[in-house]
Amino acid sequence: MNHAQLTALGRALRLLGEHGEALTADTPDAKLHEVKADLKRALDLLEESVANAAPTTRCPEHPNGPVDEAAPDLCLLCETRRRAARRNEFNGPAPQHQPIQPAPSRYGVRGDRPQPQQRWLAELWNGQTWQLCGTPRRDRREAELFINAQRKAPRAAMAYRLVHEFTDYEVLRVWGTPVRIDIEPMGNL
Numbered sequence: 001m002n003h004a005q006l007t008a009l010g011r012a013l014r015l016l017g018e019h020g021e022a023l024t025a026d027t028p029d030a031k032l033h034e035v036k037a038d039l040k041r042a043l044d045l046l047e048e049s050v051a052n053a054a055p056t057t058r059c060p061e062h063p064n065g066p067v068d069e070a071a072p073d074l075c076l077l078c079e080t081r082r083r084a085a086r087r088n089e090f091n092g093p094a095p096q097h098q099p100i101q102p103a104p105s106r107y108g109v110r111g112d113r114p115q116p117q118q119r120w121l122a123e124l125w126n127g128q129t130w131q132l133c134g135t136p137r138r139d140r141r142e143a144e145l146f147i148n149a150q151r152k153a154p155r156a157a158m159a160y161r162l163v164h165e166f167t168d169y170e171v172l173r174v175w176g177t178p179v180r181i182d183i184e185p186m187g188n189l
Contacts, residue, residue: 001049001050001051005045005048005049006049008045009042009045009046009049012038012041012042012045013042015038015042016035016038016039016042019031019034019035019038023035052064056074057073057074057075058073058074058075059073059074059075059077059078061075061077061078062075062077062078065077117165117166118138118164118165118166119136119137119138119164119165119166120136120137120138120139120140120142120143120162120163120164120165120172121136121137121143121162121163121164121165122134122136122137122143122146122147122150122160122161122162123160123161123162123163124150124157124159124160125157125158125159125160125161125176125178125179126157127158127179127180127181127183128180128181128183130161130178133150133157133160134146134150136165140162140164140172143162144162144173147160147162147175151175151176157176158176158177158178158179159174159175159176159177159178160174160175160176161173161174161175162174
């Protein structure tokens with residue numbers, strides 16, 4: 001629910017509360033029809049602001065998860081976890097196997113050393129600085145295709161560049177000309 005929907009719904013519900021305070025035994029039918037119209041308006045606003053389906057379970061972690069009628073919160077996933085915990089209470093914990101310890105190495109094991117990461121970063125010029133656009137890519141061709149698609153978009157940036165990241169950064173190619181733009185409309189006068 002966005003802020004405008006929240007504000008409109010709050011206003012409609014407050015109006016209904018005022019109608020409820022003003023109701024008496026001798027309220028005229030015209031006033032009741034006005035209350036009915038305001039109630040329909042509030043229901044329409046509520047219908048517009050609800051985005052997801054109604055939850056199928058009472059579980060805050062899995063509101064739309066699978067249902068287990070025997071579970072207190074109707075959540076099959078949480079009930080499976082609880083059943084496994086109860087089973088461990090009766091049967092005891094599962095036996096733990098000791099992993100084989102590798103011989104100590106002066107240089108460490110291959111898994112201890114991080115593998116070099118190579119990525120291509122698509123960046124756009126926002127008028128002040130270069131900013132990342134899109135997600136970093138593992139394939140240079142895919143990154144260039146992404147930048148070409150961005151350049152053809154209706155609200156394309158002034159300039160784009162492709163940066164190669166491999167333990168250091170290297171600018172590979174620049175599309176367009178980055179020009180610094182003052183963000184103040186009158187030039188800070």
